[in-house]
Structure formats: structure tokens, C-alpha cells
Amino acid sequence: MSEIEDARTAGTYVVSLDDTRATNRALVGGKGANLAQLVEADLPVPAGFCVTTAAYEELIDDPAIKEAIDKLAGLDPSDTAAISDAGSALRARIQNRSVSEEIRDTIETALNEIASDPEQTYAVRSSATAEDLPEASFAGQQETFLNVRGADEIIARVRACMASLFTDRAIAYRARNDVAHEEVSIAVVVQQMVIPDISGILFTADPQTGNRHIASIEAGMGLGEALVSGEVTADNIRVDTRTDEVLDYEVGDQQSAVRPIPEGGTETVKLNTTERSSRVLTVEQIQTLVELGEEIEALLESPQDIEWCLKGEEFYVVQSRPITSLFPLPSPLPDDDRLHVYFSLGHVQAFAEAMPPLVRDVWIEFCNLWMVELGMDTTAQWAVEAGGRVYIDMTPFLKIGFVRRGFPKWLSATSEPLGIAVDDLLARRGDEFQEKWTARKILSLVNQVTARFGHKRDR
Secondary structure, three states: OOHHHHHHHHOOOEEEOOOHHHHOHHHHHHHHHHHHHHHHOOOOOOOEEEEOHHHHHHHOOOHHHHHHHHHHHHOOOOOHHHHHHHHHHHHHHHHOOOOOHHHHHHHHHHHHHHOOOOOOEEEEEEEEOOOOOOOOOOOOOOOEEEEEEOHHHHHHHHHHHHHHHHOHHHHHHHHHOOOOHHHOOEEEEEEEOOOOOEEEEEEOOOOOOOOOOEEEEEEEEOEOHHHHOOOOOOEEEEEEOOOOEEEEEEOOOOOEEEEEOOOOOEEEEEOOHHHHHOOOOOHHHHHHHHHHHHHHHHHHOOOEEEEEEEEOOEEEEEEEEEOOOOOOOOEOOOOOOOOOOEEEHHHHOOOOOOOOHHHHHHHHHHHHHHHHHOOOOOOOOOEEEEOOEEEEEOHHHHOOHHHHHHHHHHHHHHOHHHHHHHHHHHHHHHHHHOOOOOHHHHHHHHHHHHHHHHHHHHO
């Protein structure tokens, strides 16, 4: 029996975010599982619970719905009209299903445990099992509802979130990424609504440049939905995480903000001239936010895309997922904390595509043996893999003064752009490679190389 079947049998239709079961992605989806890990680490996350995938499986337990899901496998991801028709019909079937009394009761009980105030509002967010993955984020594929009040409205939004597993975008995205529709499930995160002064997104690594030592922040007035959807131009901030220095602060031209309205839901309001032209975050707030991001990145063990909000002086995290656009780090990583520079063997050979595993392994072994034959360090990992490609660690060569000076010219003979790039790097950060080489050390290296090649000529 599967975990979800076990949950249905046990009637586990709701779990609190502080419940240990809430870290189970199969039960609460990617968004819910990540938030539960943050709660477990005592990080600032609004109180809430997850309506589990067991509730979703019960909601779609209908032969006509199951048949419609199975038929999605035959759709061409580029056939937008067919996807639109199939998705619309499937969502309507799910929306027309009644939520069972048992599920309704467990949701109402969970709401009462969070707050007895009937005026308390909530954020209701989809949390699919194929979501917030290291290799594919599935971001923005399903529904989110903000400032929802009352058990009946919340239950209706939960059902709408579950139906949104079959939005046109979600169907096409899964098809393009070879994710089987019938193998994906969805939970819903229900959290106490924070009415923020400022909201935004923190990338703990710079998604534009791939620099893992630069944090990138987008920040704006009001709720963060306008930023996430790209409706407003937010402040953009870049921070060096090694020094906490604010490298850039570009004030956005935010014409409007999304704010909650008393009767529930949200509205878009115009901002005055002062609000449009003022920085929304202080240096102290920026540093606090970056430190929070570093803690989350360490906990979840990868650079993160974090949605946050600020109420008064208190930061809250409402979502965290891996940044999927970063190029992978070399494997294995160097065993020191110094700057290392690699060049792609394939690109130099005009072969930019990822290599098959066997070809990659052969080239790595060949390159490492070649360096040994040159008399270089036998314990070093000269060739590594990253993104299915072979990279050569040129750092040891850059440590030798006379080699470093001629290296860009040598590289340009085989790849002019590579030579220019290394020349530029050395102009900016050449001091980091400088290492004192004595005449005896250089002579020893020359003797090793001579002995190697002299021995080969004798043979």
C-alpha cells in the first residue's frame, strides 16, 4: 500500500506545518514540505497546515476524472488548443465534485486551532508533488489565493487549487518535462495571512550571472503577487554574501501595489510619488534578509528562490524553492576554499553539447593520466564533470608566474574567446593565484617533465 493510500485509510487529510509528517513531499507536495522544514528549524514562517494529497486523491476518485487524466498522455505539448479543451473540461469536473464531510470537518478543526477569530484571513496555495524540485521548479503552474476568510471560502479555494493541477500551463509543462500526469498529485498549503508593508523575492545566488556569492533581492510595497507576476518594477538589490556589502541598489518605478481588502481578496492601488521613488529596504533590513537566506540555503542544501514579506521589522518566509537555472558545480569539488578556474574541454574542441556518460568518463580518465604523465600532482583531480561536460582545472598552471603570463596567449591559439576571458580574469583577480615558486621548485618540475618524456623517447 502506498503512502497516500495509507494516509487515506487513516483519514490523514490535514497535517499542521509543525507536524513531522509535513516534511513528506508525497503527502504535502514540494511547497508544503519545504515550509515544514523551515518550521522545524524554527525559522519565521506564518502558522498553517496542509490539506494533503490524500484529500486530493479522494476528490478525484471518479472514473470519468481518472479517464480524462489518462487521456492527457496522448496530447502534443505544442497543441495549445487541444490542451486548453482537455484542461478546461477536467478542471470543471473536479470543481463540480463535492468535498466530503470528513475533509471539511478536518479543515475547519485545523482553522480553529490556528485562530479562533472568524475575521482571520488566510493564504491558500497549491503544493504539487512535482514542484520545487532541484531540476524543475514548476513555479506558477497552479493557483494561489490571498486574503481568504471563512471555512466555506477556504474549502472552495482548496478545491480550486487542486483543480489547478490541470491548468493549460501545467499540462504542457509536465508534457515537455516528461512527467506523467497520473503520477503527479497535489496538496494545498493554508497559512495565516500576513499583511505586509513590503514583500519580495530573495535569490541566494545571482540567477543572471550564476555567481553563488551574490544575493539578488527584488522588493516592493504591499503583497508580493505583483512582483511574482511581473506586474510592477520592484527595487533590485545585489549583495556580496562574503562581505555583506550592498553592491547595487536600483530603485524601481513601482506605480501600484497589491493590497488586501476588508471583505476578502485583494485590490491593486496606485502609489503616491514619494512611495514610487523611495528605497523600500534599509541596509540593516537587507543584511538581515540575506542572513536569513543563507540560513535557509544551508538548511535546504542548495541555492534558494525565497518569497518573503516584512511586517514592521519582522521578516516572514512564505515559500522557498531551489534555483533551477544555475549551472551545476564541478564534481568533485576542490578540497580547498581558493578560487579555481576551469575550462570546458568540449567547447575548446567545438563540441559544446553534453557528453554521454561513458564518453565523459573516458575523457576524464585520459586527462587525469595525461597530467600525471606530465609529472604533475598525482593526487589532484585535473578533470571534473559539470552539466554533463568535462572541465579541466587550470588553477595549478595559473599559480606559476611565467606560465600564468603566457597562458592566455597559449589558450588563444586554440580558442580566442577563452584566451581573452582568462586574460580578463587575471587582470581582475590575478593576485589570488600568485604562489611563491623557488628556483629549486621550478627546476624540480622541469626535471620531472624531462625525465618523463626522455624515458618515452628511449622506449
